[in-house]
Amino acid sequence: MTTAVEDPGAPAPGSAPDSGVVHGRASARKIGGGLVGMVVTGYVMYTVFMSFSILPEVYFDSAVLIGVVAVVVGVGGAAVLFYFLNMLVEGLPQRASLGLIPYAYLLPGLGFISLMLIYPALQTINFSFADQDSESYVGLENYKTIFGSEAFRSAIFNNLLWLMIVPAVTVALGTIVAVLADRLSTRGESVSKSVIFLPMAISFVGASAIWGLVYDFSIGDEQVGLLNAIWTTLGGEAQTWLSIETAKLNSILLMVILIWLQVGFAMILLSSAIKGVPEDTIEAARIDGASEWQIFWQVLIPQMKGTIITVFITVLILVLKVFDIVYVLTNGRDNTDVIANLFFKELFARGNAGVASAIVVILLLAVTPVLIYQVRHFRQEEMNR
Amino acid sequence: MSSTTVTKEAGLATKATRSTPSRTPGTMKDGRRRSWVSILGMLALCVLWTLPTLGLLVTSFRSRIDAASTGWWTILFNPGNAGWTTDNYRRVFEGTDLGSGFVNSLVVAIPATVIPIMFAAFAAYAFTFMEFRGKDFLFVGIVAVMVIPIQVAFQPMLNLLGPRGLDISQEFFAVWLLHTGFGMPLAIYVLRNYMATLPKTIIESAKMDGATHYQTFWRLIVPMSVPALAAFAILQFLWVWNDFLIAKLFLGSGGNATVIVELQSLLGTQGLGRELLTAGAFVSMVLPMVVFFALQRFFVRGLTSGAVKG
Known part of the structure; x- marks a missing residue:
């Protein structure tokens, strides 16, 4: 299996540059660019999405236009975000970069799973012991009900x-x-x-x-x-x-x-x-x-x-x-x-x-x-x- | 569910290779005996499976009075004089929000299909071609999460996305996030299983040539994974388009309502206006059916690659 981390048993370790980070040193430009890029992209996406409901007149109140803009910004924004995330990780010192790249690739996917499935599952279990507004615990009352x-x-x-x-x-x-x-x-x-x-x-x-x-x-x-x-x-x-x-x-x-x-x-x-x-x-x-x-x-x-x-x-x-x-x-x-x-x-x-x-x-x-x-x-x- | 079936193309029939092309009465092109029991049995099942949809289609082209006074099948015997009308369709678009619902459904479904695929493909790449701590544990976690019912997410997510939290429920954004999250485990699973069948040597040689993972991913793995990407895309598109629960809870029945939610509110109508239901139902089905027929091969592949969704 191809490995990102150098496998000690592999022939001629280091003979091929494994990533864009050839020098093995941190690149402040990449780190900074990546960070700034992610923040800016995130901000732009957030603003555009909020504008759909707050300022529909900008889009001539047209659902179709809002739809098209939403699709472009949503899909494009996600791609751009990833581009900057990758830039950030590649900018780190080589050792850190190689170790972190797998997690950077997993981050969005697993982040969504944690946020949308695992956290809610735990929270739901928690809520099941609380009252109807999830404000105070009522023990097994709900189950009894x-x-x-x-x-x-x-x-x-x-x-x-x-x-x-x-x-x-x-x-x-x-x-x-x-x-x-x-x-x-x-x-x-x-x-x-x-x-x-x-x-x-x-x-x-x-x-x-x-x-x-x-x-x-x-x-x-x-x-x-x-x-x-x-x-x-x-x-x-x-x-x-x-x-x-x-x-x-x-x-x-x-x-x-x-x-x-x-x-x-x-x-x-x-x-x-x-x-x-x-x-x-x-x-x-x-x-x-x-x-x-x-x-x-x-x-x-x-x-x-x-x-x-x-x-x-x-x-x-x-x-x-x-x-x-x-x-x-x-x-x-x-x-x-x-x-x-x-x-x-x-x-x-x-x-x-x-x-x-x-x-x-x-x-x-x-x-x-x-x-x-x-x-x-x-x-x-x-x-x- | 079973990872070995990924590569097994279910195919909607290829067995021309089975035998010789000699044709005698009672044999088929490929030389097998013609089985009348199978033909009749299958014919009966096909009729049974089509009738309900056909009834809806025929009824949607009849006036309210006609539809309420005679069964739809009666006009099949007298199609020339049946009083066909497209009035219901005209009125569905003029008198209800089904048209804008259709647009909304597109706005919901396209990003909710593309975004999870992009993220899942990166994750699948990491699971297939990289070594890191916790890899097995994380992937087993994904397998487990696939069966969790999405209902677990609703109350916490309503809190998080609703007025008590980010206040973006009723917005498309909220629904994209939810569908992205709910589709993610399956997407990663399907794509990873497919990528595991790709030849490792190609990745090795890309590495030798000095390509970064990012470059290898976009230039090699994505183009080679197109069948699996398409398969999941179709599954996800149909799920999102046909979804009622998430759309109802997180988009509601206002201006952003999807076509399925609009259809459901039509279903509640009694008496006058009920005839619009059939036309509305058909409008909501047209696009998935077109996608289905055009891309059936990929769809089948997606299903056979283990489509369990919680």
């Missing part, structure tokens, strides 16, 4: 239901589609995969609009919702589907939307796994007289296990946080609530930071096993690399 509330228990139950149904069905359907597609002609495969895959491009809100139309209920004889039209043609009576709690039908109908959106993703990954299965293992099974069914279960599936788990976990994480569909279509009415929507209600509608944070902490606890699995899995992969 949520576990004591019927709404929360119902949401947990619904989330568990989503967890049990959606990942499994998505993987199963994805596998079926992948296997079927694999047996089509090249063109047929490509077209049909695109069709199944397309919903991946659609937002949850857009998908809710699409399926809201399918589940539509009209007063009167003529039903314009597809589901009710089919149902009444079969002799049933038109229903307001999303308010039917019996057997959790409304929740299941919401799950259908997520499955519809995600099967394409599952199919793409599983399909590439199928194509990775060596043809001769299938041939060998065929020669041994295995039926297609046996080949599928005993040859194909075991060799796709890794991908199946990957897809399953990805969908699982998605399901844990499912929000938009429920929020848009039912907002938790008729016992369809889920944790993420409950969180949104507490945060946004009731403004109770304490309870909202406690709900997120529960969510965080729920993903912890996945997180541990993920890290282990990664370590294993790295060892095989």
Whole structure:
């Protein structure tokens, strides 16, 4: 591996100048230039962004113009900032420079992660023990509140239901589609995969609009919702589907939307796994007289296990946080609530930071096993690399 | 998630190499037997998958009275006399803020796609081609952070960016920062996995020629990583464009609202004006669909390179 720090074992150390700092001495010009450049760039960016809201008349009140300026200043500014950061580090004495360059390169990326994910996660845990304005500690009060509330228990139950149904069905359907597609002609495969895959491009809100139309209920004889039209043609009576709690039908109908959106993703990954299965293992099974069914279960599936788990976990994480569909279509009415929507209600509608944070902490606890699995899995992969 | 799949191009079908081009009835071009079960099964699934979207599309071109009195499928049997109209689309742009929402979404999505990529590429470069203390620990941290639900960030970030803090919530700037942060772990992960497959000798020889890391990065690594950069860019663009939660919380429903937030407020409308919903939904979907069709190959690559996002 190429190293920035001189590897003592490497042949002829120092034979190649490793960075722009050839002399190995500090360059005050670079350090100063870098520092000044970063400050000036940062100041200019800040001023421009603030001017959008304070002085919109400068931009003729045009959203498009503001947008263009914002894009240019945002993207360009980020690049210029980095340029000066690099200049600053290269200006340091060589030893310090070589040691610091990796961290300079990591700084913006890891800085964002720390600021946007790690700090808030810790702060949220902290808030979960505080009152609704995060001003004084209330101990376990928030947890008592949520576990004591019927709404929360119902949401947990619904989330568990989503967890049990959606990942499994998505993987199963994805596998079926992948296997079927694999047996089509090249063109047929490509077209049909695109069709199944397309919903991946659609937002949850857009998908809710699409399926809201399918589940539509009209007063009167003529039903314009597809589901009710089919149902009444079969002799049933038109229903307001999303308010039917019996057997959790409304929740299941919401799950259908997520499955519809995600099967394409599952199919793409599983399909590439199928194509990775060596043809001769299938041939060998065929020669041994295995039926297609046996080949599928005993040859194909075991060799796709890794991908199946990957897809399953990805969908699982998605399901844990499912929000938009429920929020848009039912907002938790008729016992369809889920944790993420409950969180949104507490945060946004009731403004109770304490309870909202406690709900997120529960969510965080729920993903912890996945997180541990993920890290282990990664370590294993790295060892095989 | 699995780093080995990075290089495995999922491809939307290449198997012309499998066999000979002799064609008899019941066989395909590549000589495999034509499987009618597969064809019919797939056809059924495709119809099932298309119908809901088709219904929306057809309805968006019908007048309110038509749409409320007969099912959209009825006009497929009589398309010449169906009273097609683009009125809903005209009214969506004239009567609602969906048009400006569209522009806002672009303003949100483009920087929120480009900025994280630039920063992530630098970090990925450091993780791939440099040695430093704490490297493994930091990278494992990134793998772990990928699954953290973004909901954890909302309350602290509302405090930090809102009126109690920097007071930039409701501004595009706030949303760019958030999307940059939330997209970062995955971006670093995907790019690093890709860069790890690049030949080390090229980097070595650049070093011999006296190139700085900065030069090597821009002149060699960035051009060579274009497939992975594009793959992540598409994923991130679609995520940001389609995002509702962050846009709703940090941009709100005012002048900076994105097209998805505008669509959500249309969804709340009952009775009069409800017919605009279908047209609005389609407006919000057009761009992601175009991106999707134009760049599907890259998109697939992005997904297969381990796209878990918290």
